[in-house]
Amino acid sequence: MRALAALVLAGLWAAAAYALWQTRVPGGLDLPEIDLAGRIDLDVIARSKRYERFFRVEFVVAQLVLIGVLLAYARWGIRFARESAAGRIGTGMLLGMIGLALVWLSQVPFRLAEVWWDRRYDQTDAGYVETLFANWFELGAEFLFICFALVIVMALAGRFPRRWWLGAAPVFVGLATLFAFVFPYLSTTDPLDRPGLEAAARVYAKQQGIEPVRIGVEDVTDFTSAPNAYAVGFGPSKRIVLWNTLLDGRFGVGEVKVVLAHELAHHSRNHIPESIGWYALFALPGAWLIALATRRRGGMANPAAVPLSLLVIVLLNLVSLPVYNAISRHMEQEADWVALETTRDPDSAAGLFRNFTIESLNDPNPPTWSYLLFDSHPSVERRIAMAEAWRGRAK
Amino acid sequence: MSDHPIRLSVDDDLRRPRLTVFFRLLLAIPHLIWLALWSIAAILAAIAGWFAALITGCLPNGLHNFLGAYVRYATHVGGYLSLAANPYPGFKGEPGYPVDVVIPERQPQPRWKTALRLLLAIPALLLAATLGSGVGGSGGGGYSGQADGGGSNAQWFTSTGVGGVAALCAFLGWFSCLALGRMPLGLRNLGAYGIGYTAQAYAYTLLLTARYPNADPESLGPEWELPQHPIRLELSDDGHRSRLTVFFRLLLALPHLVWLTLWSVAAFLAAIANWFVALLGGQSAEPLHRFLAAYTRYDAHVTAFLFLVANPFPGFAGTRGYPVDVEIDPPQRQNRWITLFRIFLAIPALLLSAGLNVALFVAGLLGWFAALATGRMPTGLRNLGAFCVRYLAQVNAYIFVLTGAYPHASPALRPPPEPERELEAAAA
Numbered sequence: 058m059r060a061l062a063a064l065v066l067a068g069l070w071a072a073a074a075y076a077l078w079q080t081r082v083p084g085g086l087d088l089p090e091i092d093l094a095g096r097i098d099l100d101v102i103a104r105s106k107r108y109e110r111f112f113r114v115e116f117v118v119a120q121l122v123l124i125g126v127l128l129a130y131a132r133w134g135i136r137f138a139r140e141s142a143a144g145r146i147g148t149g150m151l152l153g154m155i156g157l158a159l160v161w162l163s164q165v166p167f168r169l170a171e172v173w174w175d176r177r178y179d180q181t182d183a184g185y186v187e188t189l190f191a192n193w194f195e196l197g198a199e200f201l202f203i204c205f206a207l208v209i210v211m212a213l214a215g216r217f218p219r220r221w222w223l224g225a226a227p228v229f230v231g232l233a234t235l236f237a238f239v240f241p242y243l244s245t246t247d248p249l250d251r252p253g254l255e256a257a258a259r260v261y262a263k264q265q266g267i268e269p270v271r272i273g274v275e276d277v278t279d280f281t282s283a284p285n286a287y288a289v290g291f292g293p294s295k296r297i298v299l300w301n302t303l304l305d306g307r308f309g310v311g312e313v314k315v316v317l318a319h320e321l322a323h324h325s326r327n328h329i330p331e332s333i334g335w336y337a338l339f340a341l342p343g344a345w346l347i348a349l350a351t352r353r354r355g356g357m358a359n360p361a362a363v364p365l366s367l368l369v370i371v372l373l374n375l376v377s378l379p380v381y382n383a384i385s386r387h388m389e390q391e392a393d394w395v396a397l398e399t400t401r402d403p404d405s406a407a408g409l410f411r412n413f414t415i416e417s418l419n420d421p422n423p424p425t426w427s428y429l430l431f432d433s434h435p436s437v438e439r440r441i442a443m444a445e446a447w448r449g450r451a452k
Numbered sequence: 453m454s455d456h457p458i459r460l461s462v463d464d465d466l467r468r469p470r471l472t473v474f475f476r477l478l479l480a481i482p483h484l485i486w487l488a489l490w491s492i493a494a495i496l497a498a499i500a501g502w503f504a505a506l507i508t509g510c511l512p513n514g515l516h517n518f519l520g521a522y523v524r525y526a527t528h529v530g531g532y533l534s535l536a537a538n539p540y541p542g543f544k545g546e547p548g549y550p551v552d553v554v555i556p557e558r559q560p561q562p563r564w565k566t567a568l569r570l571l572l573a574i575p576a577l578l579l580a581a582t583l584g585s586g587v588g589g590s591g592g593g594g595y596s597g598q599a600d601g602g603g604s605n606a607q608w609f610t611s612t613g614v615g616g617v618a619a620l621c622a623f624l625g626w627f628s629c630l631a632l633g634r635m636p637l638g639l640r641n642l643g644a645y646g647i648g649y650t651a652q653a654y655a656y657t658l659l660l661t662a663r664y665p666n667a668d669p670e671s672l673g674p675e676w677e678l679p680q681h682p683i684r685l686e687l688s689d690d691g692h693r694s695r696l697t698v699f700f701r702l703l704l705a706l707p708h709l710v711w712l713t714l715w716s717v718a719a720f721l722a723a724i725a726n727w728f729v730a731l732l733g734g735q736s737a738e739p740l741h742r743f744l745a746a747y748t749r750y751d752a753h754v755t756a757f758l759f760l761v762a763n764p765f766p767g768f769a770g771t772r773g774y775p776v777d778v779e780i781d782p783p784q785r786q787n788r789w790i791t792l793f794r795i796f797l798a799i800p801a802l803l804l805s806a807g808l809n810v811a812l813f814v815a816g817l818l819g820w821f822a823a824l825a826t827g828r829m830p831t832g833l834r835n836l837g838a839f840c841v842r843y844l845a846q847v848n849a850y851i852f853v854l855t856g857a858y859p860h861a862s863p864a865l866r867p868p869p870e871p872e873r874e875l876e877a878a879a880a
Contacts, residue, residue, distance in 0.1 A: 140694050142753075142764035142774050150707060151697075151765040158700040197706055204707040 070338060077334050080391045081326065081398075088442035089449065093421050096411050096441065102421060108178050109420040112171070113427050119167040120375060126163040127368040130156055134364030141360075146211045148360040153203045156367040161196060165189065175281075178418055183280045191280070207363065214348075214357035221357060222344035229344075230337040237329055241290035246273025246298055254313060258297070261318045261399045265325035272297045272317070274304065283417040284308065286316050288323035295324050307416055311405030315396055322395035328388045335384055343373050378430065385433040393435070393443055401451070403444040410440040456666050457556035458523075458655045460648030460673035464537050464550040466640060468629040473535065476626070483529045486543055494522045498658045505566045511558050511659050519658045520555035521545035527553050527651045534584070534622035535635050536643040551644050553651040561662040573657040575818045576665045580653035582814045583646035583667075584618025584807075618646030620807040621861070624800045638861030641676045642804075645863040648673045667815065668832035669839050669863035678864035682781035682855040683748075685842035685865050689762050689775040691831060693823040698760065701820065705758045711768055712754050719747040723852040730791045730853045735783045744852040745780040746770035752778045752845045759816030760829050761837035776838055778845040786856035798851050801859045805847045812840040839863050 093102060137155050141148040172188045175181040183191070209228055213221035249255055249272040259269045270288075277285075277300045284303040290296050297320040303313060323329065347357070350369045354362035397406055413419045414437050421437035428436060435443070472479060501515040511519075525545030531537035537551040547554075565572065621643035625635050649672060652665035666672060697704055726740040736744075750770030756762040762776040772779075790797065819833040846859035 137694070137697075140697050140764050143767040144769075147765060147767050151704065154700070154704050154707075155696060158696065158703070193703075197703055200703045200706050201710065 073334065073338055077331050077338075078387065080387060080394075082391050082394045083450075086443075086446055088439060089445050091438055091442045091445065093438055093441075096407070097414055097421060101415055104178075105414050105418040105420050108174070108180075108418040109423065109427075111174050113431065115167055115170055115174075116431065119164060122163050122167075123160060123371060124368070124375075126159055127156070127364075127371055130159055131365040131368045135361045138360055145215070145358070145360060146208055149207050149211045149363045150204045152360055152363040153207045153367065154200050156364055157196075157199055157203055160367075160371075180283055180418065181281050210357050211360075218356050218358055219348070222341070222348045226337070226341040226344045229340055230333065233336055234333050237289075237333060238291060238294050241294045241296040244275070244289075244298070246275050246296075247301075248272075249274050249299065251304070253310065254317060257314050258317045258321065261314075261321050262325075264399050265318075265321055265395065267321070267325045270295045270297050270321060270324055272299065274299050274301050276301050278302065284413070286320050288320040288329065291324075291327075291329045297321065297324075308412055309405065309408065311400075311402055312409035312412065315400055315402065315406045315409050318396035318399040319392045322392040322399070323388070326388075326391055326395060328392070331388070332384075335381075339377060339380075343377075346373060382429070382431065382433050386435050389434045390439075390443070393440055394447065397444060397447040403448040403451075406444040406447075407441045410437045410444070413437055456652065456671070457559075457661045457663055458652045458665075459554040460644065460651065461552050461554060462536075462550065462641070462644050462674050463552075464635075464640065464644075466634045466637060468535065468538050468633060468635050470630055470633055472538070472540075473626060473629040476533065476535065479540065480529065480533050483532070483541065483543070487526060487529050490522055490525065494519060494658065497522075501659050502566065502569065505561060505659050506563055509563055509566075510560045513558060516558040516660065519660055520655075523651055523655050523658065523660065524549075524553055524555060526654065527551065527647055530618070530647040530650065531644065534618045534643040534647065535625040535629060536618075536621070536640050536647060538635075551647060553648065553655070555655065555660060558660075559662070561659065565662050566659065569657065569659060572664075573653065575821075576653040576656060579667060579811075579814055579818065580650040580665070582617065582811045583649050584616035584620065584643070616646075617804075617807045617811055618643045618650075620804055621646070624804065627800075636861075637677060638859075639804075641862040641864075645669055645672060645676070666832045667830075668835045670835055670865060671832075676862045676864040678860060678862045678867040680867050681846065681857050681860055682784065683842075683846045683849045683857070684779045684867065685838060685845075686777040686779055687775070687835075687838050687865060688777075689829075689834065689838075691828045691834060693760065693763050693827055693829050695824055695827055697763070697765070698820060698823045701758065701760065704765065705754065708754045708757065708766065708768070712751060715747055715750065719744060719852070722747075726853045727791065727794065730786055731788060734788060735785045736853050738783060741783045741854060744854055745849075748780065748845055748848045748852065748854065749774075749778055751848060752776065752841050755812070755844060756837070756841050759812050759837050759840075760819040760823055761816075761834055761841055763829075776841055778842065780849060780854060784855070786853070790856050791853060794851070794853060797858075798847070801847045801850060804861055805844050805859075808840045808843055812837055812844075815840070835865060836863075838865055 134152060134156065137152055138148050141151045143151065168188060169185055172181060172183055172185055175183075206229070210221065210225050213224045213228075217224065255272065258272055262269045273296060275298050281300075282302055283300075284307070285300045286298060286303060288295075288297050297317065299313075299316065303316060308316075347366050347369050351357050351362035351366050354365050356362060357366060393406070397403060400406070414421050419437050421441075423432065423436060434440075497515050497518055501511045501519065504515065505511050522545060524547065525541070525543070528537070528541035528545065528549040528551065531549065531551030532539075532541050537549060539550065541549055621639040625639040625643065628634070628636050628639065649665060649667055652672070655661050656663070656665055669676065722740050722743050726736045726744060729737045729740060747770060749772070750766070750768070753762070753766035753770065753774045753776070756774070756776035757764075757766050762774060764775065766774055815833045815837045819829050819837070822833070823829050842865060843859055843861065846857075849855050850857070850859055
């Protein structure tokens with residue numbers, strides 16, 4: 058009976074995953090070979106490779122340190138329970154927050170190293186002290202979030218010691234949905250003061266079959282010079298946010314229009330609800346694995362299991378990172394394709410992607426292992442190749 | 453009792469003639485001018501003394517006596533201005549004033565401490581300024597010894613307006629003295645405590661002693677009288693602090709601050725209901741009393757945790773047993789007139805609690821550095837914090853109509869045990 062239930066669940070999971078994986082990118086689309094050297098200066102390519110190589114190494118070392126710290130915390134962290142006069146859940150919250158504090162402390166050298174490297178390559182003007190203290194607000198929000206999460210998990214685990222994960226996963230999916238909806242209202246942006254771009258965005262939205270989406274501009278010059286844009290919210294909270302670094306004259310109007318079409322495609326193709334769907338698909342087995350791993354520590358009802366659960370969460374995140382990145386690349390690829398169909402301007406698209414390497418030092422063709430493990434977007438080479446493939450089809 | 457060489461003595465009968473109280477600031481003008489002039493001389497003497505002490509390891513006798521008299525005189529003027537004492541002080545800083553400090557004989561001092569004296573004194577001077585410094589000039593935290601002479605009355609208000617506890621005591625005591633002809637005991641004691649700590653801080657800065665000022669209300673000055681009160685502090689903290697939780701204290705307190713905010717909304721509504729019940733029935737309702745008592749305890753726990761007065765992460769229900777806790781008596785009959793005008797009557801206590809909040813913040817901030825370095829909270833700062841927590845809890849309880857007893861400002865942590873209670877405890 059249990060095996061049958063598991064089989065049915067697995068079938069449902071696979072069907073849902075298949076439905077979410079559907080894309081507008083034509084099946085069997087052959088990407089042409091691209092001569093990068095003809096498009097981007099060789100020195101720039103070499104520079105971008107040097108720039109990104111550091112981050113790969115730094116990421117690996119940072120993860121090793123993180124796992125080491127959490128292993129030690131899982132082993133000895135329960136000692137901090139002595140610092141609590143609170144009950145079961147309160148002590149669990151304290152242990153969760155201390156775990157987060159240790160994670161933060163262990164990553165400080167790497168954050169400083171990243172700033173040092175970014176400064177070397179003129180990617181940021183941010184100072185070291187400023188970097189250390191800039192994220193305290195976010196850290197506070199994380200502390201609150203982990204407390205909230207532990208209240209839910211430990212309360213459910215206290216009532217249903219072996220089946221809490223069945224209740225917790227839907228609660229977290231609900232919270233993720235709520236957060237995705239509310240997030241655009243929490244961040245402040247300036248209005249896009251470019252009538253031409255606004256008009257283009259309205260036309261593109263109509264072409265993609267959606268209502269016009271509000272566009273905001275975020276001032277990021279204090280901490281980076283890299284260009285970026287993103288789509289947030291769903292339903293009435295849909296927004297597109299452009300970093301002001303994208304509008305400082307380094308990118309042509311045609312290229313910014315491609316960005317707008319790309320971000321609109323995330324909304325028209327429902328990528329944000331789809332991301333929540335993917336999260337739901339992974340939340341249930343993830344919660345089950347945490348429940349399984351912490352059983353020997355008395356389960357999640359017991360504060361002693363909290364340090365171990367942090368380690369399990371980090372390990373699960375690491376293991377699922379390539380899968381998450383594959384899904385993300387799949388969505389980005391679809392957004393690129395829809396943007397090409399909308400703007401019908403492969404030259405601007407190719408120019409935009411080329412500029413990403415020149416301005417943001419994105420490695421145009423990273424090593425395969427790095428690409429599969431770390432990259433959430435298709436490589437610059439593949440994105441240019443897609444623009445060329447679209448041109449070929451359009452002819 | 454304190455073994456600190458700079459000892460505060462208080463020998464005052466609380467009686468205040470209304471006339472001299474009303475004109476107190478004007479009467480003090482000659483002293484303020486004299487103190488300002490003396491402050492200039494004291495600064496020059498301290499600089500000379502610093503060089504001498506660096507070379508010889510000891511402050512020269514003449515300078516020691518001069519600076520000792522200066523600190524004593526400034527204490528007298530502070531006591532007179534803040535209404536902690538009544539008689540018009542003499543101009544020579546001679547011993548015998550009702551609020552006085554005992555200056556020790558000169559002693560050898562470690563040279564490295566002398567060399568770094570001004571730097572080392574900064575935290576003490578900061579705390580002295582917060583506690584309402586009763587002396588002038590040299591430390592920068594004083595309110596009466598500004599060098600501008602004629603402008604010092606205005607400075608007295610402006611420079612102590614933010615968190616000057618002794619100045620607040622003087623302000624509140626002024627009205628009380630005019631009405632009753634007596635200085636309330638709590639305000640007198642708190643004002644004297646602030647002046648005493650400031651005297652220690654200045655004595656340390658001026659090289660009269662090598663001993664660091666001690667903010668512990670229990671050991672600074674005489675044994676402060678504290679009458680029995682339905683809201684009492686229970687302190688069982690051992691001073692140990694975990695460095696990691698100290699470093700992240702503010703972040704760790706965030707869930708409590710969120711929970712406290714939510715609880716405050718309910719407590720506010722419950723307090724209104726309790727006010728009506730107490731007004732009609734003569735005492736607060738048992739369930740409301742229980743709820744508001746739990747809130748008051750929880751608020752005290754969170755405050756103690758946040759400002760390092762206690763170490764462990766508190767629970768979320770306000771239950772008993774936290775190392776810095778408040779004991780709250782069951783409902784008792786309350787005077788309906790006092791209940792009717794409760795919110796207006798609470799205004800002086802609220803003003804004073806605002807000043808003590810600043811003192812608590814400064815004690816917490818200084819304690820944060822100390823606890824990070826040593827893994828322990830200095831007892832003086834801990835006890836100052838505990839006193840603030842006790843007073844704030846009494847203010848909360850008074851506003852929530854949990855008791856009709858007015859918050860007592862005396863800087864003592866606990867009242868002396870009642871004979872009956874003592875017997876019960878012995879029997880238990």
